[in-house]
Amino acid sequence: MPWLDVPALVDHHCHSVVAAELADDVLAGLLTESDRPPAPGTSPFDSALGLAVRRWCPPALGLPAHAPAADYLARRRELGAAEATRRLLAAAALDTCLVDTGLTAAGGRPLLPLTELAEAAGAVVREVVRLETVAEAVTATAGDWPYAVGEALAEAATGAVAVKSVLAYRHGLAVPAERPALSAVVAAAGARQRAGHGRLTDPVLLHHLLWTAVDVCAGLGLPLQLHTGFGDPDLTLHLADPSLLSGFVRAAEPSGVPLVLLHGYPYHRQAAWLAQAFPTVYTDLGLTAAYTGPRVSAVLGEMLELAPFGKLLFSTDAYGLPELYLVGAAQFRHGLGGLLADWQADGACSAADAQRLARWVAAENARRLYAL
């Protein structure tokens, strides 16, 4: 079986996990981007991701690969969630995890604090600060809000390795290229204040936040991660096409802040072109590797058509389930391993070229980008 032989994996985009017991349907509900109950007669296990979970996870709990979902869930309960979590994270064999701390629960249960995640995974854990989460906690008056969010972000991001934006979920990526006018931001902050400081969805405020993030990242020397491509049903897919960010990318280019386009799928070829065209743009494997299951090599191949080899980064985007760490890592090792074996068999590159590409995507690009 093709398997990527690299000394270390740096997971540059992930979330923490639940180590408590989860009901079967709650656990299954973390194997899909949907937050709704499954359609009649269907289960999230009956999917490309479900196949990948049943391929890679049962062996970590002492069952054969492809064990039925029911057997796997029974074995997981038998071992206990804490032990299963420990085994799954250990099998993922990650060296370093950059964890987005904007989400704090999954399936109604709290996520492990970063120190406990680090211990369970045997990995170095660093924080990625979620822009909108920080901003939603700011209760300054309208006139102060534009500055207060910058101060709050700078404070939150100090010691972190990156800032992450979920603009794609809140408004979509079709934003004007240039900064919004301060007066418009203050007016929108006033409207939000009167509405009770809820979830941030106003386009002007979100747009201001994006530029606030550019300023803070420029000051601290951090990259800015942006969710692009598929996600949960909050998102409208065609509005998450990273090409919609082109104007912003050009306007932010003088800042020198690296922009890391997360996921991208099914617009990963667009993300790859942006990474080739603009020195500041990087691109990500993300949850695509896990979610596309048997198709991981083909999708990785599509990403590598235009993405510079020094600008594609491995991540699991694991969230909630420790299974997703193992699946993300194993899919990457198997998928990129298989792709590069095919390339060599076809005469497209040498073994040394393949090894270098593998090490870069697995860890070195992230180390260089995040100064780890």
Place this chain on the structure above:
Amino acid sequence: MPWLDVPALVDHHCHSVVAAELADDVLAGLLTESDRPPAPGTSPFDSALGLAVRRWCPPALGLPAHAPAADYLARRRELGAAEATRRLLAAAALDTCLVDTGLTAAGGRPLLPLTELAEAAGAVVREVVRLETVAEAVTATAGDWPYAVGEALAEAATGAVAVKSVLAYRHGLAVPAERPALSAVVAAAGARQRAGHGRLTDPVLLHHLLWTAVDVCAGLGLPLQLHTGFGDPDLTLHLADPSLLSGFVRAAEPSGVPLVLLHGYPYHRQAAWLAQAFPTVYTDLGLTAAYTGPRVSAVLGEMLELAPFGKLLFSTDAYGLPELYLVGAAQFRHGLGGLLADWQADGACSAADAQRLARWVAAENARRLYAL
């Protein structure tokens, strides 16, 4: 040769066929989405679909696979169109066909009535009612029109298994999420009445029809099929991206009406995401399997990256030519058979997983969805 071993095929979206003799160029004209004469020096047989026709159909008429188009057409005439139709439909070996009756002719010749199609194909045939065709026959006054189309659709759909919308051809899929105002519908119906009740293309009327279909389908417990993706030159491709339906999908979700996104290509990955994100959304293989010829496994693989295995449905979208039934069925059996053989060889799933997925897509998903 990989071949899907499933007990039955349910073709959930197709049209009837011409059993009369057709001139060679008329027959060839039904092997392309174009309704124009071919460019100088080209023939519709010189395409991925043409290769698929010449692969699967000659053996059904006693010729070797890949026989030249001229030999195939000569043999077809020699046997007679009726006998050729019988042989081709029999070779398709379909168990059940859900037939869109909105089109009644192809190549200038009438399509077989459903009873004759059923007899020739040896298949159970059920009707799918085409929304816009029903509505175009309604000649009520403007004030009555909004209700009259509902009554006409309810009557037409009683006894049918689904309603189908061709909004993608008439306006594209970028519709507002919510129902149009009644006053706007009445005004638009008045304008249409004054213009002589022709082809329905007014965006407000089309939008009203979509919601009429939701109401009628909810009442009768039927799914609503929507054309998405490629089709004939009437259609503007990027306006047929199913992601444009996202707002409508969310607004229609409380009705519980299943929305079946037909075809989707080249936006089938977008359709698959919608099927994963929203319990009410299903997705379809459609004419893509036939039209992409040698590439069918790759395209099926792309669909299965995100589509829940319980929500992808086989169809031929055959229209006019009995060849398209055989080609659709054979392409599916060969293409999915090959894909699943590759998955197993790669260790991505067990044989039992592959068999279950195959049975679901081939027939069981359709049986569950349409309550067959």
Place this chain on the structure above:
Amino acid sequence: MPWLDVPALVDHHCHSVVAAELADDVLAGLLTESDRPPAPGTSPFDSALGLAVRRWCPPALGLPAHAPAADYLARRRELGAAEATRRLLAAAALDTCLVDTGLTAAGGRPLLPLTELAEAAGAVVREVVRLETVAEAVTATAGDWPYAVGEALAEAATGAVAVKSVLAYRHGLAVPAERPALSAVVAAAGARQRAGHGRLTDPVLLHHLLWTAVDVCAGLGLPLQLHTGFGDPDLTLHLADPSLLSGFVRAAEPSGVPLVLLHGYPYHRQAAWLAQAFPTVYTDLGLTAAYTGPRVSAVLGEMLELAPFGKLLFSTDAYGLPELYLVGAAQFRHGLGGLLADWQADGACSAADAQRLARWVAAENARRLYAL
């Protein structure tokens, strides 16, 4: 190694090359669509295109395939740029090149005049006139401008084999279907005159130019090439989707002028559908074959899903570096050769079908389209 055995290659879209010595970083800068310096720690050689250059070019200079970039650059300097250029172009073995003369320099050095390119390549060279370049040289008064650009284009295109538009770079492809009003064109020409006749970016003028090109091409019996899909950072990717041209394609159809959609990637499936739906539309391999390196067969497969086999044309889109001629030709021979070998092994077509498709795409479609 699969290799397309065709008697000749006609490169229907390319540019001339620099035969002078280039500094290593300047040469590397011609291996990416970016016009910026590479990101820290990256080089354009570390890309799919870079792998393809290192696969095909070192043997033409007496080194083994996959020689390191530094070794290749050293050997190139040792031979001298003129000799290296001669060897690389000879190895490309092109029969005919249709050269876009709109660009006259690369990496700060002048491109070879067409006669010298023809001699170095041992190929017949014909000219493709760039629409916007011709128009930018017209300094007529505002009232005369609409006619003067037509006259200038007709003069420039006499003796050429096609006209090429780079509208995608200047405004994007979202243009109104119908011709702009003359009064609007005159007003825009006036504004441009007052601004000093610089780079043409006004949407009305660009739109007028497109129709001027249709008129001139109709008069001279020439095809009109249009850049679509990826390119350098001037371009906004989603605005280069060829589907945006649908209205224009329909409006221009009565003129009979063939519209050749160059490149298309990552919207090549959209371009292929347009080529199937509209007799006047043709589609192109373009720089995609070179830029996607190890993935060329997969991308070619995607193009051939819907593109009529008589309407896809080989090109290198080589620019600046003679390496790109050899890489484009070799990638095509290897990629299409591999794809067709796979198709035959799968039983999807006969050997005769594969050979015919190969000859068509390699040369005969271009000979028919450009009346060579």
